[in-house]
Amino acid sequence: MRAEQPRRHLLGVDDLTRDDAYRILDTARALERSLDREVKKLPTLRGRLVLNLFYESSTRTLSSFELAAKRLSADTMTLRASGSSVDKGESLRDTALTLAAYDPDVIVIRHPHIGAPHFVAAATQALVVNAGDGKHQHPTQALLDLFTIREALGRLEDVRVAIVGDVLHSRVARSLVEGLRLVGASPLVVAPPTLVPRGIEGMGCEVSHRIDAIGDADVVYVLRMQQERMAAAYVPSLREYTSLYGITPERVRPGQVVMHPGPMNRGVEIDPRVADSGASLITTQVRAGLVVRMAVLYDLLTAPGLHVAQPVLEVA
Numbered sequence: 001m002r003a004e005q006p007r008r009h010l011l012g013v014d015d016l017t018r019d020d021a022y023r024i025l026d027t028a029r030a031l032e033r034s035l036d037r038e039v040k041k042l043p044t045l046r047g048r049l050v051l052n053l054f055y056e057s058s059t060r061t062l063s064s065f066e067l068a069a070k071r072l073s074a075d076t077m078t079l080r081a082s083g084s085s086v087d088k089g090e091s092l093r094d095t096a097l098t099l100a101a102y103d104p105d106v107i108v109i110r111h112p113h114i115g116a117p118h119f120v121a122a123a124t125q126a127l128v129v130n131a132g133d134g135k136h137q138h139p140t141q142a143l144l145d146l147f148t149i150r151e152a153l154g155r156l157e158d159v160r161v162a163i164v165g166d167v168l169h170s171r172v173a174r175s176l177v178e179g180l181r182l183v184g185a186s187p188l189v190v191a192p193p194t195l196v197p198r199g200i201e202g203m204g205c206e207v208s209h210r211i212d213a214i215g216d217a218d219v220v221y222v223l224r225m226q227q228e229r230m231a232a233a234y235v236p237s238l239r240e241y242t243s244l245y246g247i248t249p250e251r252v253r254p255g256q257v258v259m260h261p262g263p264m265n266r267g268v269e270i271d272p273r274v275a276d277s278g279a280s281l282i283t284t285q286v287r288a289g290l291v292v293r294m295a296v297l298y299d300l301l302t303a304p305g306l307h308v309a310q311p312v313l314e315v316a
Contacts (some may be wrong), residue, residue: 001251005138008126008127008300009117009121009127009129009130009259009300010128010129010130010135010139010284010296010300011117011118011121011128011129011130011137011139011173012119012130012136012138012139012144012178013137013139013178013182014178014181014202015078015174016182016225017182018137018182018183019236020071020192020299021143021179021182022132022183023184023299024143024149024292024296025143025146025147025150025292025295026289026294027150027298028124028147028291028292028294028295029141029147029291029304031291031294031295032056032070032291035287035290038069040069040137041071041073042072042073043073043296044072044073045069045072045073045074045297045301046074046244046296047074047075047130048072048075048105048106048154048301049074049075049076049077049102049103049104049105049106050065050067050074050075050076050077050104050105050106050108050220051076051077051078051079051102051104051107051108051126051224051295052065052066052076052077052079052107052109052131053077053079053095053096053099053107053110053111053120054078054079054080054109054110055080055081055109055110055111056081056101056110056112056132057129058110058132059263060262060264060289061132061138061140061263061287061289062078062110062131062264063132063140063142064070064130064286064289064290064293065108065131065293068290068291068293068294068297069106069297071249071290071294072294072297072298074105076208078296079099080115082215084275090110091279092116092119092120093123094100096119096120096123096124096257097124097221099124100123100124100125102115102129103253104124104126104307105126105127105301106127106128106129106297106300106301107120107126107127107128107129107134108124108128108131109125109128109129109130109131110131110132110133110167111132111133111134112133112134113132113133113134114134114135114136115133115136116133116134117129117130117133126265127300127301129297129300131298132171133171134171135168135169135171135174137171137173137174137175138159138171138172138173138175140173140292140293140296141171141172141175141176141261141280141289142172142175142176142178142179142203143179143292143295143296144180144285144288144289144292144293145176145179145221145259145285145288146179146180146183147162147259147288147291147292148259148281148284148285148288149185149219149257149259151313152214152257152281152284153219155219155256156180156183156184156185157183157184157185158185158186158187159180159185159186159218159219160185160186160216160217160218160283161176161180161185161187161188161217161218161219161221162188162189162190162213162214162217162219162220163177163188163189163190163205163221163223164191164214164220164221164222164223164247164269165185165188165191165195165196165222165223165224165225165243165245165269165284166191166195166209166223166224166225166226166234166269167189167191167195167196167197167200167223168191168194168196168234169195169226170196170223170224172223173189173223174197176221177189177199177204177205178203178234178315180205180274181203181204181205183264186206187204187205187206188205188206188207188208188213188214188217189206189207189208190207190208190210190211190213190214190215190245191207191209191245192209192234192241192244192245194234194235195234196209211244211245212251213253214247214251214252214256218255218256218257219254219256219257219258220247220252220256220257220258221258221260222247222258222259222260222262222264222269223260223269224260224261224262224263224269224288225238225241225265225266225268225269232310232312233303237269238254242267242268242269243269245269246267246268246269246270246271247269247270247271247274248271248273248274249271249273249274249277252274252277256279257279257280257281258270258274258275258277258279258281258282259280259281259282259285260275260280260282260285261285262282262285262286264282273285291296302303
């Protein structure tokens with residue numbers, strides 16, 4: 001019979017303390033070394049079941065969660081809404097209860113509706129990780145971005161990050177602003193007035209509508225124009241948006257690094273010459289996504305506050 005464990009979810013960045021965030025980042029750094037080993041699989045979560053429940057399309061998040069669980073020797077199961085009973089009208093509650101019958105240890109869920117991960121957490125005994133809910137939260141993206149920044153710049157304290165683009169529809173932006181504030185960094189939102197959420201200053205970030213405001217930033221974090229979430233014309237045209245806010249080589253000063261959560265609209269929010277330049281950390285973010293999600297799964301399924309270090313990596 002499985003021993004009782006505390007129900008510790010990761011539904012949003014506000015579930016984390018500063019110590020939690022740094023513990024996960026340190027765990028990810030330790031686990032990263034396993035990626036260069038001949039045998040990359042670790043026995044850490046053998047016998048655990050990680051269930052991925054994705055109601056929205058995903059490449060990076062889903063593949064990295066699947067691989068993260070497998071690298072830690074957990075059993076995995078993935079259910080996409082397309083081709084499942086969801087297509088037949090099954091409710092989220094009934095889907096969650098059906099999957100709960102398999103006794104998963106962790107359910108990783110992406111859903112278009114805000115609050116869906118909270119609903120699953122209340123309806124099942126599994127630990128739940130929010131892999132994106134509507135325009136609300138994407139906490140593991142924020143953690144992998146913090147990991148990427150710290151590895152590139154050597155610090156998080158007092159790092160200035162300019163978040164440029166479609167902030168209004170971005171769960172990535174909301175989580176990143178909270179994550180940056182949590183670790184002592186300074187977020188700046190740069191976007192047209194129509195793409196800035198009302199009251200976002202209350203989250204502790206500055207707001208500018210001028211692209212030259214990115215000049216003082218250490219990191220230029222570019223957001224995708226999410227046209228699939230736009231029911232109205234938020235900008236006159238994509239061509240005009242690119243002209244005013246697109247990240248081009250001329251707008252990136254020496255010493256700055258550039259990030260993007262993907263997928264990119266090349267030639268819209270980011271110039272291909274920037275995306276493929278030496279300043280770009282975009283592919284580094286993908287690698288970070290794997291080790292950070294490994295760290296999150298490990299952290300959730302071990303005792304609270306336990307630090308992972310060499311012992312996990314020394315087991316063949």
